[in-house]
Amino acid sequence: MAKHGQGNQVPLSADMRDDFNYELEYCGWKEVQTHKWPSPDGICEVPSTRLCPNCWGLFKAEVFHGCKNGKCGSCGVIYCLRCMTRVNGLADHSTCCYLHKSNSSHSGECLCYETGRQVIDTNFKLVYLNPI
DSSP states (O other), X not given: OEEOOSSSOOEEOHHHHHHHHHXXXXXXXXXXXXXXXXXXXXXXXXXXXXXXXXXXXXXXXXXXXXXXXXXXXXXXXXEETTXXXXXXXXTOOTTTOHHHHTTXXXXXXXXXXXXXXXXXXXXXXXXXXXXX
């Protein structure tokens, strides 16, 4: 068994890893509003199930008030569901915005990168596949 995550670590067997990977691969997509992310139709899709990088708990991409941030039900950490960056709150977009990180001043539109689907590799490391 391997230990995983950065927070509350629990042992993860190869069978559990395979079960998690199956859920992450076949979970489908969830539409979220992109009022802060440019898109022709104002919608983007994120995987409907994510793996929390902190505790490795699986959580559904629940959208709050059209926002694309989600909260892990196991440990309570809030992430941007698009780039999986830990954010300060459900309405926080500046934490994951690459315009804020580059110290450029901008008004309104925050931008981040899609990470793609998550998978646990054979070394029990969390990796992202096919980022968009």
